[in-house]
Amino acid sequence: MRDSTAECGTTTVWVGDQGVRYYAHGRGLTTSSHLLEAQARASSNRNERLEVARRMYTKRFAGESVDAFTMQQLRGREGVRMARIYRSLSARYGVAWGGRSYDADDFSRSDPINAAISSANAALYGLVHSVIVALGCSPGLGIVHNGNSRAFVFDIADLYKADVFLPIAFEAVAETTADLFGEVRRRMRDRMKRQKLISQIVHDIQEVLGVEPELEASVVSLWDYQQGKVSAGTNWGSSWPS
Numbered sequence: 001m002r003d004s005t006a007e008c009g010t011t012t013v014w015v016g017d018q019g020v021r022y023y024a025h026g027r028g029l030t031t032s033s034h035l036l037e038a039q040a041r042a043s044s045n046r047n048e049r050l051e052v053a054r055r056m057y058t059k060r061f062a063g064e065s066v067d068a069f070t071m072q073q074l075r076g077r078e079g080v081r082m083a084r085i086y087r088s089l090s091a092r093y094g095v096a097w098g099g100r101s102y103d104a105d106d107f108s109r110s111d112p113i114n115a116a117i118s119s120a121n122a123a124l125y126g127l128v129h130s131v132i133v134a135l136g137c138s139p140g141l142g143i144v145h146n147g148n149s150r151a152f153v154f155d156i157a158d159l160y161k162a163d164v165f166l167p168i169a170f171e172a173v174a175e176t177t178a179d180l181f182g183e184v185r186r187r188m189r190d191r192m193k194r195q196k197l198i199s200q201i202v203h204d205i206q207e208v209l210g211v212e213p214e215l216e217a218s219v220v221s222l223w224d225y226q227q228g229k230v231s232a233g234t235n236w237g238s239s240w241p242s
Contacts, residue, residue: 006236017189022126030136037068038209043141052143055208059159071144085162093174112173112180119181120165121157123152123188128157131201143208159204196198 014023042052057074060081078226090097095113102110102118110118130140132152139151142151144158168187176183192198206213 022129089170093170116169119184
């Protein structure tokens with residue numbers, strides 16, 4: 001079974017029900033490094049990194065141009081947006097909101113709304129992480145986030161927080177009196193499946209990295225700083241002076 005899945009390029013990902021937990025993964029689904037190379041270029045070049053960050057924020061600021069924004073301005077604009085969203089959800093569901101506060105080692109020690117947000121967060125991160133490794137990208141090469149093995153996971157998950165998991169967290173707290181964590185996970189599972197979030201994540205990663213969808217081809221080439229790349233599996237001895 002193990003050999004068969006490897007030969008067929010089948011990805012094995014250890015996840016919770018409907019992908020709401022990510023534990024580990026085997027071989028990535030892709031055989032191409034196209035997206036990974038684009039991600040590496042973006043994360044290591046200041047100007048390109050800023051452009052990708054702007055594309056990410058553009059997805060959150062509907063109808064608003066951020067082409068000239070600095071990172072400081074993008075963060076500030078996002079902070080204002082999120083504060084407004086929290087206030088709106090608090091008023092809509094009648095759930096008191098005093099700010100984000102939680103114990104990373106024990107979510108249950110938080111107040112109900114912060115515990116629900118942490119639970120929804122974990123579910124969203126699990127799904128995003130699974131898609132990232134399946135596409136052959138690096139979870140740790142972040143654009144907006146930095147210095148963490150899941151930096152790119154946080155980057156991509158942030159595209160969906162306001163629309164996907166925050167309303168679910170507030171709604172669950174307003175309607176649930178028992179098994180809050182389980183209720184949030186189930187609601188997240190159903191919402192992500194109904195919204196076809198996996199397909200959306202794939203599209204968004206390609207778009208923010210500026211990579212066109214391509215048909216997979218298992219092609220190995222050799223890097224050349226003058227020509228870009230040359231054929232592998234070729235004896236290049238004839239190009240070396242005798």
